[in-house]
Amino acid sequence: MSKDYYTLLGVSKNAGKDEIKKAYKKLAMKYHPDRAPEDKKKEYEEKFKEINEAAAVLSDDKKRQQYDQFGSDSFQGGGGSSGFQGFDFSDVMSQFKSGGFGDFENIFDQLFGGREGRKNSSRKGNDLLYETEITLEDVAQGVEKNISLNKLEHCPQCHGKGALQFEQCHHCHGSGQIKRTQRTPFGIFQQTGPCPYCHGKGELAQDSCSDCGGEGVIRRKKNIDVSIPAGVEEGMRLRIMGEGEAGYNGGSSGNLYVLIHIADHPIFERENDNLHLTIPISFTQAVLGDEIEVPTIAGKAIVTIPPGTQSETVFRMREKGLPSLNSKNHGDQMVKVHLEVPTKLTKKQKELLLQLKEEKPSRSFLQRVFG
Numbered sequence: 001m002s003k004d005y006y007t008l009l010g011v012s013k014n015a016g017k018d019e020i021k022k023a024y025k026k027l028a029m030k031y032h033p034d035r036a037p038e039d040k041k042k043e044y045e046e047k048f049k050e051i052n053e054a055a056a057v058l059s060d061d062k063k064r065q066q067y068d069q070f071g072s073d074s075f076q077g078g079g080g081s082s083g084f085q086g087f088d089f090s091d092v093m094s095q096f097k098s099g100g101f102g103d104f105e106n107i108f109d110q111l112f113g114g115r116e117g118r119k120n121s122s123r124k125g126n127d128l129l130y131e132t133e134i135t136l137e138d139v140a141q142g143v144e145k146n147i148s149l150n151k152l153e154h155c156p157q158c159h160g161k162g163a164l165q166f167e168q169c170h171h172c173h174g175s176g177q178i179k180r181t182q183r184t185p186f187g188i189f190q191q192t193g194p195c196p197y198c199h200g201k202g203e204l205a206q207d208s209c210s211d212c213g214g215e216g217v218i219r220r221k222k223n224i225d226v227s228i229p230a231g232v233e234e235g236m237r238l239r240i241m242g243e244g245e246a247g248y249n250g251g252s253s254g255n256l257y258v259l260i261h262i263a264d265h266p267i268f269e270r271e272n273d274n275l276h277l278t279i280p281i282s283f284t285q286a287v288l289g290d291e292i293e294v295p296t297i298a299g300k301a302i303v304t305i306p307p308g309t310q311s312e313t314v315f316r317m318r319e320k321g322l323p324s325l326n327s328k329n330h331g332d333q334m335v336k337v338h339l340e341v342p343t344k345l346t347k348k349q350k351e352l353l354l355q356l357k358e359e360k361p362s363r364s365f366l367q368r369v370f371g
């Protein structure tokens with residue numbers, strides 16, 4: 001009798017892998033034999049087997065295609081006693097029974113983790129994201145940040161192995177490999193794969209590390225120095241390899257990503273590697289010219305205002321901007337001068353300005369226009 005794996009998992013025929021994975025996880029948790037009420041043990045176990053069978057087929061592209069074409073009968077062996085033959089459920093069940101819920105993730109990985117996951121049930125540690133805010137001065141110089149993380153690390157007591165004492169695995173006699181027979185419509189295949197009892201390690205734990213509860217990983221605080229290069233931009237992410245969470249079962253560690261935010265600056269406005277600022281100048285400075293001191297991101301510098309400078313003129317200070325992240329170049333600093341009209345005058349200033357007003361211009365505006 002053909003089973004409808006899609007209905008079993010409650011997904012549609014064109015469900016994606018993620019959807020199938022989700023549906024499977026939910027159902028497998030629900031019908032896990034450990035959770036069965038006393039009077040429903042058999043029922044739960046059957047259901048659990050069916051769910052696993054469905055997931056094992058639908059999570060594997062080849063098997064799914066075969067199933068879509070021929071139905072679940074195509075997986076049944078001659079007698080069809082235990083139904084699905086392509087995946088050894090006695091392994092799954094015994095792992096559940098020996099390991100209980102802790103092994104659930106491992107089996108899950110075996111089903112969905114792709115080739116790598118099936119090869120050895122180790123799991124890569126999670127990546128971590130850390131957000132940090134730096135100043136524009138930090139961008140100019142580059143900066144070292146000491147950041148504090150609370151993350152999973154290899155347990156120092158058992159060195160990430162989850163146990164202190166090990167014995168040779170009697171299922172695979174220490175080789176870590178086991179032969180399994182796979183029956184398909186195309187013939188019988190013998191395949192050597194990792195031993196499911198020892199996850200291909202060749203040894204079995206005899207105890208459970210008390211520090212980490214056998215997980216091999218432990219959550220601890222860790223401080224890390226992060227070197228943020230000069231020239232970084234808002235929203236950039238630095239990747240620090242291997243500083244994420246520790247992997248399980250000898251899996252590699254995840255990466256740490258540091259997301260950079262740059263605080264607004266009270267004076268400077270950033271435009272790529274260039275910096276902009278506005279400086280007030282007086283009427284006399286504009287008319288007569290002057291040398292004025294302006295702030296730069298790396299200290300102070302002098303800008304020469306030539307006589308007769310108009311308000312809102314922009315002066316370019318070469319290479320006084322920010323360093324470029326990808327080259328040895330520096331951006332520029334753009335100084336806009338803004339003519340400030342005084343609103344309060346001393347008596348003396350007022351007298352001088354009145355004198356200036358009396359002074360006949362060489363040629364007035366009206367004369368220039370009308371001749």
Ligand SMILES: [Zn+2]
Nearest residue numbers: 169172195198
């Ligand atoms: Zn073994």
Ligand SMILES: [Zn+2]
Nearest residue numbers: 155158209212
């Ligand atoms: Zn430990």
